[in-house]
Structures are given as structure tokens and as C-alpha cells.
Amino acid sequence: MTSRVEHTDVGAYALGLLETDDRVAFEAHLLICPSCRDELADLAGVASVLHGIGRVEEPDPPSPEGQDDVIDLLRRRKAADRRTRRGTFVIGMAAAVTLVAGGLTIGTQLDADGTPQVAQDHSSHMGPAEQFYVEGKPIEGKGAAGVTGGLVVESKGWGTHAALRLAGVQGPLECELISVARSGERRVMTGWSVPPAGYGVPGSPDPLYMHGGSATPLQDIDHFEVVTSAGEKLLTVEL
Structure with a gap:
């Protein structure tokens, strides 16, 4: 990454x-890239989950003078292939565990030599869905007994984007957020599992925040529903 900073380097x-120069360049990139900061927050637990995956060893030293240069070239290509495969594996695994919420806020501070460093605050981070909900204008829903929640919605070129807040739900359950068009067409926007501890209940007071998307334009949507896999309606949000 020495020539330029890549957004995909957040996993590495x-x-x-990352090598020292690449690490410094990426930390400088974090100063101006909110999306990378959010993704890095979500990947906070990756290092421990993938413990034991380290750097690939450097290629063998060049062949002594007089040996066939072709052998040395093949060794270097083999080492480069190992690095490529390891990098692909690490990024894939990092993406696979992104759903393990990190729960930290990314800030910046400078060392004495002016090098930007990443500061972490595990107590105040809001994920993208929660931040969108808090900064928007929530529409409160009507819930089943004990269930509360609401939506923040926005129109997109591809359809409708929504952030859901849900509380008062005990698990285990499998749920979906559904958009219901004026025509009656129903589209699943997102789905999730509620663990036995639940969300927004005694012993597990934090509500659930989720993103969702529907191809139905916002102006064509009549209402939204949160339903269980058994067909029980937990929440209805009217527009």
C-alpha cells in the first residue's frame, strides 16, 4: 500500500x-475518512478472534552470486503469492466477523513527533444505524405488549433506507423488518436473531439498532412492520 491508501486496508x-510506512499513511487517512473509522470500530474484536494470524515471512534472501537468477525469481514470486493469499484470507475473515460489534469510538491524537495515532473510547461509540437514528427524526411505532420502537427513514435513488430501534423484546426469536407498499407488496428490508437475553429488557437494557433497505420508493410505502418468523407482529410504524 506504499503508493496509495486503500479503504480495504482497514482489515489489515x-x-x-501493515508495515510501518503503510500504518502511518492509513492512520492519516483515518483523519479524513468517517467510513473507515466506522468500519475499524466494527472490527475492534477481529484481532482477538483471528489470534495467531500474523505477517507472512519475508522471502528467502537473494541467491548467492553465480547461482541461476531464475531460481531467485521463482522464490520471490512464490513469496508474493503467499502474501496475496494471506491478505485475501485475512480481509475475508475480517469481513466475516464484522457482525461482532466492536463498540469503540475512533478519535485521533498526535505523538510528540506529530504522528497521528488512533485513540479508542469503548464507552461512547454509536454504530452507523444508531447514529443515523439519533440524528434523524424518529417515527414512533405501535408495538405488541411491552415492545417499543421506531424508525428513521430516508429516500434513496435505489429505494428506501431505514434505521430501526427496537426494545422490550425477549428471545430467542428470528425477526424481519418489512416495508409494505400502498399496493400491498411486502419487501424484507433486513433480518436478525434476538438472543435469549433480548433487547431493552431487565438484564439486557440496551435496545437493538438495525439498518435496512427496500427497493420500494419511500413515497410508495404505506407502513413498516417488524414480524417474527412465526408471523407474530411485534411493531408497526405508520408513515
């Missing part, structure tokens, strides 16, 4: 796989 950075 979270795992400590």
Missing part, C-alpha cells in the same frame, strides 16, 4: 498487518 490495519 485492525489486525496489525
Whole structure:
């Protein structure tokens, strides 16, 4: 990454796989890229989950003078292939565990030499869905007994984007957020599992925040529903 900073380097950075120059360049990139900061927050637990995956060893030293240069070239290509495969594996695994919420806020501070460093605050981070909900204008829904929640919605070129807040739900359950068009067409926007501890209940007071998307334009939607896999309606949000 020495020539330029890539957004996909956030996974390698979270795992400590970047060389010194690349790490410094990426930390400077974090100063101006909110999306990378959010993704890095979500990947906070990746290093421990993938413990034991380290840097690939450097290629063997060049062949002594007089040996066939072709052998040395093949060794270097083999080492480069190993690095490529390891990098692909690490980024894939990092993406696979992104759903393990990190729960930290990314800030910046400078060392004495002016090098930007990443500061972490595990107590105040809001994920993208929660931040969108808090900064928007929530529409309160009507819930089943004990269930509360609401939506923040916005129109997109591809359809409708929504952030859901849900509380008062005990698990285990499998749920979906559904958009219901004026025509009656129903589209699943997102789905999730509620663990036995639940959300927004005694012993597990934090509500659930989720993103969702529907191809139905916002102006064509009549209402939204949160339903269980058994067909029980937990929440209805009217527009």
C-alpha cells in the first residue's frame, strides 16, 4: 500500500498487518475518512478472534552470486503469492466477523513527533444505524405488549433506507423488518436473531439498532412492520 491508501486496508490495519510506512499513511487517512473509522470500530474484536494470524515471512534472501537468477525469481514470486493469499484470507475473515460489534469510538491524537495515532473510547461509540437514528427524526411505532420502537427513514435513488430501534423484546426469536407498499407488496428490508437475553429488557437494557433497505420508493410505502418468523407482529410504524 506504499503508493496509495486503500479503504480495504482497514482489515489489515485492525489486525496489525501493515508495515510501518503503510500504518502511518492509513492512520492519516483515518483523519479524513468517517467510513473507515466506522468500519475499524466494527472490527475492534477481529484481532482477538483471528489470534495467531500474523505477517507472512519475508522471502528467502537473494541467491548467492553465480547461482541461476531464475531460481531467485521463482522464490520471490512464490513469496508474493503467499502474501496475496494471506491478505485475501485475512480481509475475508475480517469481513466475516464484522457482525461482532466492536463498540469503540475512533478519535485521533498526535505523538510528540506529530504522528497521528488512533485513540479508542469503548464507552461512547454509536454504530452507523444508531447514529443515523439519533440524528434523524424518529417515527414512533405501535408495538405488541411491552415492545417499543421506531424508525428513521430516508429516500434513496435505489429505494428506501431505514434505521430501526427496537426494545422490550425477549428471545430467542428470528425477526424481519418489512416495508409494505400502498399496493400491498411486502419487501424484507433486513433480518436478525434476538438472543435469549433480548433487547431493552431487565438484564439486557440496551435496545437493538438495525439498518435496512427496500427497493420500494419511500413515497410508495404505506407502513413498516417488524414480524417474527412465526408471523407474530411485534411493531408497526405508520408513515
